[in-house]
Amino acid sequence: MLIILFLSLLVTSVVATEKDSALPRLSDTKAVEAFIDSAEVVVIGFLEGEESHGYQELVAAAKRVDSVSFAIVTEKEVWADYSLSSGTITLFRKADNHQENLSLDDAKKVETDGLVNFITINEVRYITEYNQVTAVGLFNSGVKVHLLLFANRESKEYTKLKERLAALAPQFTSKLLFVLINGAVKSNSRSLGYFGLKSKDLPRVGLYDGDSDMKWLLPEGKISTERVQEFCQSFLRGELKEVPQAGVEPKTEL
Numbered sequence: 001m002l003i004i005l006f007l008s009l010l011v012t013s014v015v016a017t018e019k020d021s022a023l024p025r026l027s028d029t030k031a032v033e034a035f036i037d038s039a040e041v042v043v044i045g046f047l048e049g050e051e052s053h054g055y056q057e058l059v060a061a062a063k064r065v066d067s068v069s070f071a072i073v074t075e076k077e078v079w080a081d082y083s084l085s086s087g088t089i090t091l092f093r094k095a096d097n098h099q100e101n102l103s104l105d106d107a108k109k110v111e112t113d114g115l116v117n118f119i120t121i122n123e124v125r126y127i128t129e130y131n132q133v134t135a136v137g138l139f140n141s142g143v144k145v146h147l148l149l150f151a152n153r154e155s156k157e158y159t160k161l162k163e164r165l166a167a168l169a170p171q172f173t174s175k176l177l178f179v180l181i182n183g184a185v186k187s188n189s190r191s192l193g194y195f196g197l198k199s200k201d202l203p204r205v206g207l208y209d210g211d212s213d214m215k216w217l218l219p220e221g222k223i224s225t226e227r228v229q230e231f232c233q234s235f236l237r238g239e240l241k242e243v244p245q246a247g248v249e250p251k252t253e254l
Helices: 002-021 029-035 057-062 076-082 112-122 133-140 160-170 186-194 225-236
Strands: 042-048 067-073 090-093 098-103 127-129 145-151 177-182 205-210 214-217
Touching: 029 042, 029 076, 042 057, 042 076, 042 098, 042 160, 057 067, 057 112, 076 145, 090 112, 112 133, 127 160, 145 160, 145 186, 145 225, 160 177, 160 225, 177 186, 205 225
Parallel strands: 042 067, 127 177, 145 177
Antiparallel strands: 042 090, 090 098, 145 205, 205 214
């Protein structure tokens, strides 16, 4: 009886291990689109199967990056719908409707750490906290305009403001990226200074246009959804170009 129980537990353990190591399979384009639409950021391995180059490393990366959902697609007919013809690990994100491809044919060796870095660098969300890692993905995006929320993480309004702007961000998909800058982090003091701000001045909202290298601050006052929305719309209508830039001292006659 004890032997039977032991064998039963052993088989259960093996099945659980195999289940834990498997990624969901998406069989057609409809399933892929539903998966992409299910979250702000997802990662899909376009691989021939579990024996493919990079599969085990992708499984290991999935266990380390629990903020992102993972799946694989083995049907090459589906690969073509995403302009892929060889083994590729792809990150899809909603904030800028972007598809970031990592071709495994170009990588002689695939390492879990490298995949984790690829994912975390490109994990741009509707509102992304700025740091040395996310900065790479933010500035590599095709969307060059950033709506910036400057706030101190320990402040009472921090979470409420973050949630408020995260809810607004989908209205500006592929037009603006919403970025959170924690003013309490010493390394972010340069970003604050660029807008003429100090930590004691927060919270504030700013806007940076990477194409023109111009920047503006939302006038002081309540940071409401309506005010931030109008601030963004003013930029898109081209009206902010007539407004004095933030952090720029006005020229005076001598």
